[in-house]
Amino acid sequence: MEPKTIAIIGAGARGSGFGEICAAVPQLAKVVAVAEPRNDFRKTCSTMHQISPDRQFRGWQDFTAQPRMCDAVIIATMDQDHVGPAVACLEKGYDVLLEKPMATTLADCQAIEAAQRRSGRIMGVCHSLRYHKSFRMVKDLVAGGAIGRIVTVELIEQVAFWHQAHSFVRGNWGNQARSTFMLLAKSCHDVDYLCYLIPEPCRRVSSFGSLSYFRPENAPVGSTSRCTDPCPVEPICTYSAIKQYVNVANPQAWPASAVSLDAGREARLQALKTGPYGRCVWKCDNDVVDHQVVNFEYAGGITAVFTMTAFTKAGGRRLTVHGTQGELMFDESTIRIQSFTDGSSRIIEPGAETGGHGGGDYRLTCDWLRALKSQDDSAVVANAQESLRTHRVVFAAEQARLEGRVVTLD
Ligand SMILES: NC(=O)c1ccc[n+]([C@@H]2O[C@H](COP(=O)([O-])OP(=O)(O)OC[C@H]3O[C@@H](n4cnc5c(N)ncnc54)[C@H](O)[C@@H]3O)[C@@H](O)[C@H]2O)c1
Numbered sequence: 001m002e003p004k005t006i007a008i009i010g011a012g013a014r015g016s017g018f019g020e021i022c023a024a025v026p027q028l029a030k031v032v033a034v035a036e037p038r039n040d041f042r043k044t045c046s047t048m049h050q051i052s053p054d055r056q057f058r059g060w061q062d063f064t065a066q067p068r069m070c071d072a073v074i075i076a077t078m079d080q081d082h083v084g085p086a087v088a089c090l091e092k093g094y095d096v097l098l099e100k101p102m103a104t105t106l107a108d109c110q111a112i113e114a115a116q117r118r119s120g121r122i123m124g125v126c127h128s129l130r131y132h133k134s135f136r137m138v139k140d141l142v143a144g145g146a147i148g149r150i151v152t153v154e155l156i157e158q159v160a161f162w163h164q165a166h167s168f169v170r171g172n173w174g175n176q177a178r179s180t181f182m183l184l185a186k187s188c189h190d191v192d193y194l195c196y197l198i199p200e201p202c203r204r205v206s207s208f209g210s211l212s213y214f215r216p217e218n219a220p221v222g223s224t225s226r227c228t229d230p231c232p233v234e235p236i237c238t239y240s241a242i243k244q245y246v247n248v249a250n251p252q253a254w255p256a257s258a259v260s261l262d263a264g265r266e267a268r269l270q271a272l273k274t275g276p277y278g279r280c281v282w283k284c285d286n287d288v289v290d291h292q293v294v295n296f297e298y299a300g301g302i303t304a305v306f307t308m309t310a311f312t313k314a315g316g317r318r319l320t321v322h323g324t325q326g327e328l329m330f331d332e333s334t335i336r337i338q339s340f341t342d343g344s345s346r347i348i349e350p351g352a353e354t355g356g357h358g359g360g361d362y363r364l365t366c367d368w369l370r371a372l373k374s375q376d377d378s379a380v381v382a383n384a385q386e387s388l389r390t391h392r393v394v395f396a397a398e399q400a401r402l403e404g405r406v407v408t409l410d
Helices: 013-024 039-049 060-065 083-091 106-119 133-143 161-170 188-197 241-245 265-274 360-374 384-403
Strands: 004-009 029-035 072-075 095-098 123-125 150-158 202-210 291-298 303-309 316-323 326-330 335-339 345-348
Touching: 004 013, 004 060, 004 360, 013 029, 013 039, 013 072, 013 360, 029 039, 029 060, 060 083, 072 083, 083 095, 083 106, 095 360, 106 384, 123 360, 123 384, 133 188, 133 316, 133 326, 133 335, 133 360, 150 188, 161 241, 188 303, 188 384, 202 384, 241 265, 291 384
Parallel strands: 004 029, 004 072, 072 095, 095 123, 150 303
Antiparallel strands: 150 316, 202 291, 291 303, 316 326, 326 335, 335 345
């Protein structure tokens, strides 16, 4: 069987990563078109996949204006640019792999889900945790009854101080008007995973949180607007952009790579002088929260608590699932199950997997590609309907935070 032909819509960090995954499975996929406004990123993608000039587009609008030219699209534009290409591509008859969040409003998520149903095309949404090797193992253990029936769950998302500064203060997701709110941008993964793990519908949510630290009033005395000004505080500043992007062991690695394609020291410094990543973390246009908690009540009285915090050294998640017969504790490397029945303690080390999100990016892309080949979407565990179901909970939780009340989901 021929590989499925794919167009990459948005060949930035994620889109180019999906392109690499496609290139690694030539029996399943071949990238034949790209839509990307940035010349250098479009060129890099075109060169890597030998895309002919007539299939290189400056935006999804130009791509979807053409007759259907391949089997499927991978949409990895920024959050606010999901609904446009997703609906247009589904209407054109493309199968779709869409980055999370589905869209930045509930109405737009519903529009995408409706377009998928109308078109009947196969669609997956990139809820990477569902495909992460260890998170998948936790789900299988809990669903298999390893701790009895779930009673309550605690999940903490440790964003890490430097990651918050990079993505949610200086970078793409710092300002809600430009991207979206934190719970949707970052923690829709966590809400989705909780709603996947707990086999009951979510009924009620409440939430608190704010932007407490990355605000002008917390700027050190004497600090300037850019780390490169030069700033007198920079040499001792935890959040120095020069430390984070220039004086690094591997300038090719993310997040340094996000600053400029040229990994040379001078190019990086120049990018910090003019671009967003050189700004003082207390003097940006950021407004998204740096910590938030959400309480969930599911049918049957199951409860869950989620905390997102910028203020951690390590990244990753920690999860505890309390069941009627035991407890499961998970920190992304080790799963520990303690049985109440016989007092035993079991430790499972799933082992690291290469690739983004514990191999999740590879697995979700391949599951979707296999579904396209077999025309059977049962392996796509986050399809349009499932993704809409868990996005609803995210929007309800944010409404609860903003309105200071408990929100009931119907
Ligand atoms: N699943 C995950 O775990 C995960 C992780 C990180 C990011 N994301 C999501 O992936 C998406 C992309 O994030 P990213 O880090 O790659 O951002 P990015 O800015 O690196 O890439 C987005 C690309 O879209 C391009 N673009 C802008 N307008 C366009 C248009 N009209 N047509 C086509 N392309 C256009 C931009 O030029 C850019 O190259 C976001 O929605 C983000 O939230 C998901």
